[in-house]
Amino acid sequence: MAACRNTARERMEHSAAARVLDPIAQFQLYEDYLDSKVTPMDLFYSKSRELARKLVEHGRKGTVLSREEFEEKKAAAQIAEAAKSNTFYNRNQPATLASAGKELKDNFLKALAEREEANRSGKMTSVIFIRDHNTVGQEVSGYIDYAHRLKTQDFEPYFSGKKRLMPGRSDLCHKEHRAATPAPALASTSHLQQGRVARFTYTVCSVLRGKKAVADYYNWKTQVSTSNSSPNFEVIYNDPNGLLFKNTRDKKILNVDPLSGPGEDSNRTLLQSDLYIHVVIYDHSIRTV
Secondary structure (H helix, E strand, O other): OHHHHHHHHHHHHHHHHHHHHOHHHHOOOHHHHHHOOOOHHHHHHHOOHHHHHHHHHOOEOEOOOOHHHHHHHHHHHHHHHHHHHHHHHHHOOOOOOOOOOOOOOOHHHHHHHHHHHHHHHOOEEEEEEEEEEOOOOOEEEEEEEHHHHHHHOOOHHHHOOOOOOOOOOOOEEEEEOOOOOOOOOOOOOOHHHHHHHHHHHHHHHHHHOOOOOOEEEEEOOOOEEEEOOOOOEEEEOOOOOOOEEEEOOOOOEEEOOOOOOOOOOEEEEEEOOOOOOEEEEEEEEOOOO
16 A cells, blocks of 8 residues: 555656656646736736737747647647656566466475566576486586576466476586586485585586586586576686676675585575476575665
8 A cells, every 4th residue: 555655656756847847748728828927917907818818929028939839849748748657657567477376386486486576676686506307318407597587588388387497508507417427316305415416516517617608507418518697697617616606786796506605695595396306596685775
C-alpha cells in the first residue's frame, strides 16, 4: 500500500516537474494562456476580459504566441510528457519472472527462482557451478553467469522442466576432460564428497584454462577448457590464488575455491539436486548508495 502511495506521489511530482519545464502545458485553452498575460490594470481600463485578451493577443502586451503557435507547442508538450510518463511507468514495472506460477520441486530450480528477481534487477549477480553429463554422455562442468543468461535466454523452458540448464563454451568457464585426468568418483552426494569434487574441478579449471571467458566450462572426457568474461564478471585466470571472478560493477572478487571464503558481499550455497551430480551457487550482492 505504501509502495502504491509512493508511486502515485512520484507520478504527481513527475507531472508537476514537466509543467514547470514547459509552461505551455499548464494551460488547457488558448484563452487561459491569454488570461495569464492580463493584469488587473488591463481589466480596469478595458472594462472587458474579452477586450483585454484581444489586446494581449495582438501584441499590445509584448511577445505573445498566436493561437496556432500555442496549439502546436501544446501538442508537442503533451507528446513529450506522454513519452516521459511511459518511460517512468515502464521503469517502475516489475520484470516478468520466468519462474512465476511454476510448481518447482527440485532444490536447484527453487534456488534459481528465489534469485531470479534479484538477478534481473541487478541487486545480485549469481554464479552457478554445475557438474553433470551432457546429452552425449560426456561429463562436463562449468560456471554460469546467471544474470547474463537471464538476459540472453528464455528461462521458462528451464523452470517448466522442458530443458536442463547446462554450462556451455560461451559461459564463464567450460571444461572438457579426457581420461588422462580422471574425475573423482562421486558414489554419493554428501557435502564432503561434493566439496572434494568441487576442489578438483576448480583446480583443473585453473590449470587447463586456455583463454579468457564468461564462466568456466569443462568436459571431463575431451579435456577441453574455455573461459569468457561476461558483462558482470571478468575472469581472472593468472592469479596465484587460482581462478577468480571480478565483479565489473563494484570490482570485488568472487573466489570459487571451495576451500576459501567466497569474498566480500558474497556467499556460497551447496545444493542437493536430483537433476545434477553437483551444484553450487555463489551469490554476490551489489550494494547501492
